[in-house]
Amino acid sequence: MALCEIVNKIAACGLDCSRCADYENGEIKKLSRRLQGLLKGYERLALIKAKTNPAFEGFKDFQELLNIFAGASCGGCSSQNVKCPIDCHAKTCHKEKKVDFCFQCDEYPCERQFEGKMRERWMERNNRMREIGVERYYEEQSKMPRY
Incomplete structure (x- = not known):
C-alpha cells in the first residue's frame, strides 16, 4: 500500500x-450494511424465537446498534471530517x-x-x-x- x-x-x-x-469507508461499516440486508424482515422470527430464547428479546436494540455501525461517517483523523x-x-x-x-x-x-x-x-x-x-x-x- x-x-x-x-x-x-x-x-x-x-x-x-x-x-x-466509526470510519466511513471501513470494513465494520461495510459488514454492518451487509448484515442489515441479510436480516431484513427478521423481526417477525426474532419475536417467535424470543419465546424460547430470551436473547432475541433484545433484537430491536441489536438493530439500533447495527444502524449506528452501518451509518459510520468519520473520515479519519487525517481528514477534514474528524468525528x-x-x-x-x-x-x-x-x-x-x-x-x-x-x-x-x-x-x-x-x-x-x-x-x-x-x-x-x-x-x-x-x-x-x-x-x-x-x-x-x-x-x-x-x-x-x-x-
Missing part, C-alpha cells in the same frame, strides 16, 4: 482509523506542525498528548513507527485487534 494511503488511514497518534467502527470521540491533541496539532505523525514533530514527545496508560500506548505506537517505518508499522498493526 502506498504511503499516502497509509497516512489517510493511520491517525497522527498511531491508531488505525480505517479499522475503527473521533477520543480527546486527542494530535488531531489538530499534526496539521499545525505540518507532520503526518507525532514522532515526526520536533517537540515529540510533547506534554500535551494524553496521560497515564494512554500516553504510554501513544508513545509505544509512535516509537514503533519511527523504529520500523510507517509502511511496516501499518502491516504489523493491521494483524492485531483494533480494540
Whole structure:
C-alpha cells in the first residue's frame, strides 16, 4: 500500500482509523450494511424465537446498534471530517506542525498528548513507527485487534 494511503488511514497518534467502527469507508461499516440486508424482515422470527430464547428479546436494540455501525461517517483523523470521540491533541496539532505523525514533530514527545496508560500506548505506537517505518508499522498493526 502506498504511503499516502497509509497516512489517510493511520491517525497522527498511531491508531488505525480505517479499522475503527466509526470510519466511513471501513470494513465494520461495510459488514454492518451487509448484515442489515441479510436480516431484513427478521423481526417477525426474532419475536417467535424470543419465546424460547430470551436473547432475541433484545433484537430491536441489536438493530439500533447495527444502524449506528452501518451509518459510520468519520473520515479519519487525517481528514477534514474528524468525528473521533477520543480527546486527542494530535488531531489538530499534526496539521499545525505540518507532520503526518507525532514522532515526526520536533517537540515529540510533547506534554500535551494524553496521560497515564494512554500516553504510554501513544508513545509505544509512535516509537514503533519511527523504529520500523510507517509502511511496516501499518502491516504489523493491521494483524492485531483494533480494540
